[in-house]
Amino acid sequence: MQQIAVETKDLSVVYSSGFKALDSVNLELPSGKITGFIGPSGAGKTTLIRVLVGRQKTTGGTATVLGSPAGSAKLRGRCSYMTQNLSVYPDLTVAENLSYFARMLGLRGGAVRTAVQDVVRLVDLVPQADQVVGSLSGGQKQRVSLAVALLGDAQLLFLDEPTVGLDPVLREQLWKLFRELAGKGKTIIVTGHVMDEANHCDDLVLIRSGKVLAHASPHELCAQTHSRSVEESFIKLVEGQK
Amino acid sequence: MSPRKTFATSRRVLAQLHHDPRTLVLLFVVPPVLITVLKYVFQNTAVFDHIAPMLLGIFPMVMMFLVTSIATLRERSNGTLERLMTMPIGKVDFILGYALAFSALAFVQALIAAGVMLGVLHVTVLGGTLPTLIGAVLSAFLGTALGLFVSAFAATEFQAVQFMPAFIFPQLLVCGLFVARDQMAKLLQWLADVFPLTYSVDAMKQITSHAGWTGTLMRDFAVVIAYAVAALFLGSLTIRRQEWSAD
Numbered sequence A: 001m002q003q004i005a006v007e008t009k010d011l012s013v014v015y016s017s018g019f020k021a022l023d024s025v026n027l028e029l030p031s032g033k034i035t036g037f038i039g040p041s042g043a044g045k046t047t048l049i050r051v052l053v054g055r056q057k058t059t060g061g062t063a064t065v066l067g068s069p070a071g072s073a074k075l076r077g078r079c080s081y082m083t084q085n086l087s088v089y090p091d092l093t094v095a096e097n098l099s100y101f102a103r104m105l106g107l108r109g110g111a112v113r114t115a116v117q118d119v120v121r122l123v124d125l126v127p128q129a130d131q132v133v134g135s136l137s138g139g140q141k142q143r144v145s146l147a148v149a150l151l152g153d154a155q156l157l158f159l160d161e162p163t164v165g166l167d168p169v170l171r172e173q174l175w176k177l178f179r180e181l182a183g184k185g186k187t188i189i190v191t192g193h194v195m196d197e198a199n200h201c202d203d204l205v206l207i208r209s210g211k212v213l214a215h216a217s218p219h220e221l222c223a224q225t226h227s228r229s230v231e232e233s234f235i236k237l238v239e240g241q242k
Numbered sequence B: 001m002s003p004r005k006t007f008a009t010s011r012r013v014l015a016q017l018h019h020d021p022r023t024l025v026l027l028f029v030v031p032p033v034l035i036t037v038l039k040y041v042f043q044n045t046a047v048f049d050h051i052a053p054m055l056l057g058i059f060p061m062v063m064m065f066l067v068t069s070i071a072t073l074r075e076r077s078n079g080t081l082e083r084l085m086t087m088p089i090g091k092v093d094f095i096l097g098y099a100l101a102f103s104a105l106a107f108v109q110a111l112i113a114a115g116v117m118l119g120v121l122h123v124t125v126l127g128g129t130l131p132t133l134i135g136a137v138l139s140a141f142l143g144t145a146l147g148l149f150v151s152a153f154a155a156t157e158f159q160a161v162q163f164m165p166a167f168i169f170p171q172l173l174v175c176g177l178f179v180a181r182d183q184m185a186k187l188l189q190w191l192a193d194v195f196p197l198t199y200s201v202d203a204m205k206q207i208t209s210h211a212g213w214t215g216t217l218m219r220d221f222a223v224v225i226a227y228a229v230a231a232l233f234l235g236s237l238t239i240r241r242q243e244w245s246a247d
Helices: A045-052 A094-104 A109-122 A138-150 A168-183 A195-200 A218-225 A230-241 B003-018 B021-028 B030-041 B047-077 B080-084 B091-120 B129-153 B157-174 B186-194 B196-209 B215-237
Strands: A004-014 A020-030 A034-038 A060-065 A079-082 A156-159 A187-192 A203-208 A211-216
Touching: A004 A045, A004 A187, A020 A045, A020 A060, A020 A187, A020 A203, A020 A211, A034 A045, A034 A168, A034 A195, A045 A060, A045 A187, A079 A138, A094 A109, A094 A138, A094 B003, A109 A138, A138 A156, A138 A168, A168 A187, A168 A195, A195 A230, A203 A218, A203 A230, A211 A218, A211 A230, A218 A230, B003 B021, B003 B091, B021 B030, B021 B047, B021 B091, B030 B047, B030 B091, B047 B080, B047 B091, B047 B129, B047 B157, B047 B196, B091 B129, B091 B215, B129 B157, B129 B196, B129 B215, B157 B186, B157 B196, B196 B215
Parallel strands: A034 A187, A034 A203, A079 A156, A156 A187
Antiparallel strands: A004 A020, A004 A060, A203 A211
């Protein structure tokens, strides 16, 4: 039987203005797979990720991550989080940034050095390791941020728009990396608003206006909606809602 | 709490400043330069000898307040605090890491400013060099703690800078630098009694005019430390694992 990494029941986030960022979201996300939260900007993808990493307060329902309530102290270190903005120190070098975050994850001495060397290689930033992050290109900064999320031994990676602004070649390389990580048993949850990228995911959650429109694999989704692409499925689902 | 993570945070903050020579110049060069300028503003009068030690109780606090509030605000606005709060790091590790790093800088700043004041400008303080240094470091520690606290109430660096006139200037006006406190209106005296900068300046006055560790000096130091610890505690409360912000 397939293990569940994330489960939400009637999960809601309603702001004091009355805006429903998440509206009774019910999900069961499988372990060891790449799940994509796909939807337009403002759909609620980032809010959902922030709830799952324990940063966002909720107004209703429950969220369980790796068997524990979202945000539990024991999940820190078992989950990693790449935020939408860069979330690294622009005035430190790549290696200094990674060393610091590695220490915050509890690594020490030689383990810090090894972890830093490993992730720098994974994101292809070896020549830039001693450069100050602020001097790097946008795509390189994005990879530093991703490298921080790859430090340590997190079982579950939450990556909020990890491929935005990257050139197509680099995007393909990163998707290959995500696939390798999933192959090693890690669960990866990514957000995106580019429907083309949805085909890289094993499992898709289409979100709009805080509601889940559909949850299926790309193939199943297209079959269910008689569509040729995820984008077409999305449009049909939105029109069906109206 | 983890001392390793606290010290790692301190090292990281210091490394950031190491890459930022302009800020280091601001921290280390500006206070002694300003004190030296005042020496020549008040040349041929006894005013400078009277106010110079008080300035050593003010400049470190003001500069550390500014630098710390902006540095902490950057943690909040660039997302690094968001990421750190999902990691196994205690809020105390984060706050103390900052406080330690800036206190180390404050020590160097105090050494330079006091060295110039006592050694180059030949200001006489009856209390001696050690209490003068301690007073300057405590002033900087207070500025660091208050900067950490107020950064929670600013959304941008522009707003953080606005806290200078709103939060620091009133303390500066009534602390006894310009007019003795007992000559001010009663309301201002009460305000001065609750403002922490008053005790930092008061301590420097004590050091200037009294030899040894007087009871008033010890009380002033204790009040400055108490305010700084309270500000650090309140600062830690403003850092939350869970928030309501819409990202």
